[in-house]
Amino acid sequence: MSEEASKEKRKIKSAKKMRDLMTTYYLDALSASQNNKKVAWITSGGPVEPLVAMDIIPVYPENHGAMIGSAKMGEDLCAKAEDMGYSADLCSYARSDISCAVVKGGPIGGLPKPDMLICCNNICGTVLKWYEIQARYFNVPLFIFDTPMCHTGYSRPVADYVRAQVDEYIRFLEKVTGKPFDHDRMAQVGKLSMEGQRLWQKVLNTTRHKPSPMSAFDAFFFLALIVTLRGTQVAVDFYKELIQEMEDRISEGISIVPEEKYRLLWDNLPVWYQLKWLSNTFSAHQACLVADTYTSAWCGAIQYIDPDRFLDSMAEGYTRIYLNIGVDQMAEQVIQMVDVYDVDGFVMHSNRSCKPYSFGQMDIMNIVRERTGIPVLMIEADMVDPRNFSQSQVETRIDAFMEIVKQGRDKH
Amino acid sequence: MICAGIDIGSITAKAALVRDQELVDTLVIKTGYDHVKAGERVFEQLLKKTGVGREKVCAVVATGYGRASVGFADKAMTEILCHGTGAHFIDPAIRGIVDVGGQDSKAIRLDDTGQVTDFAMNDKCAAGTGRFLEVMANALDVELAQMGEVGLQSQNPSKISSICTVFAESEVISMIARQQKREDIIAGIHDSAAARVAILARKTKLADPVMMTGGVAKNTGMRKALEKHLGFELTTGRLAQENGAIGAAVLASRLSVGS
């Protein structure tokens, strides 16, 4: 088979459909006001299901940030925010969103104007100030869903505290929309959300097969639906098709990386503006990034959620997500993934932007290394701002790391 | 069987020749602007120096930042692997390496067979690299090669608090203005750079015996400061700067045996 033909065969066909779905989603959001629909901006780990149940279109500044990063428009927008007086140390999603709202830049000319903002701090503290700034700028109401850090367990007082906010949240939505909350609809949406998350987990699990039918780089792309359309039939249907395609690839022996020999695990957000280069660099070593801690965060709390008592259990599910637990528990999850996906090495992205994700990585690195014995690589970068990335440095580190991974495998 | 290693660093280019597991000779020249030419030049000059004909060289491995620009090399390998192999070749007892080069510094851990088991490199910052020392030598108007000796005369080292090379430079300039002794400032500079490198060594859990390689190993003041931070002595040899090229040559001979 020619190289072209083999490349064509490896392409994941569902990607086109996914792009179309995302385009439709953004068009709907951008034309919301003409259709008498309300738009809510919400954080990526926020409880979106009540919005869907109220027919409010959720829009995710972080997903928009990822699009800005992939379109390589992050540098300009981040610099623009710095011109406005924001610190270069601020998360690059926040910087690019704040400046984009003003200059209407980026790949889609800015997000639709919000009617309300929903901020859940289960991912970080940055979002609190970021959403306050946007609430002032757009002059719209802001709801803060406060999820205390759960280093180990989930205590009764925390449970009561978070659960009480679910009711406040619903009252907030009723007030802003002027419509009563529909609990039956909510129950349906809850079930769809759970089903979507289960299917997403199943998509990710297809990479347990050797060779893997897809990689973390594909997961970074296909993730957008479970983030933006969680709780809808669209997401459920799409992931069913995607699983089917993966199963077909497995039975036909189509792998994403030609001649996959080494399997790696990725930690932290993707480096959006370098996905292609990173993917090619690892591929050249016959290495496939089969899993990551990031995309699995959108199905990591399934165990806490009961679809029949969705609103009650969602409080716990949204509080105990990957970034809101202790370092020991994070390391435990990583070690489990090392085992489940049978990886030969662990690549950690120390992300200048994302403090909660990057703080504690050193400890996780030591724990994982000690318990599993696999080599670990740490590279410094930033998910959106390319000024914090040095290609030649990262390349040397990856090459050296792969030399160690290969040695390790040869020994066994 | 003769094999060669070429190490193109940001400041110097090094070459080494190995014959049947014995080191023949090495050479160091300035890299200059053109990486491609630097590789050619250092290789040609070493062949001339040793009287070895180019056709006698069975395999060449290139390493260093310019490793991809050595067109005549059979293979490119990273500095990490080459430094590990070089140190093991020179002294098989070595279990760790701190390499302080022109634009980066690294710590490498080895197992008893000389294989690399872990490494750490400085992040996107010149603190704790040869470049940092070079900038400071300039500001203090001393020869880079003399810095080590001068610094060792200090009785009362100054304290440099900035990590950033640019800020540290202005700190040094203000110390000069306050007429602090040159040897004290230099000792302070060594201490500051050594503290950065020691972090890498601790990250990789280096333990005695450790070899210091790279051009900066020739700077005794820097070496002593590093020993103080690590709590044990470092070995270093005449060929510290050429260590990566030697490792590359050894790897080239394995390559050629393998094929």
Ligand code: SF4
């Ligand atoms: S700091 Fe991290 S979790 Fe918070 S918004 Fe930025 S990337 Fe997301």
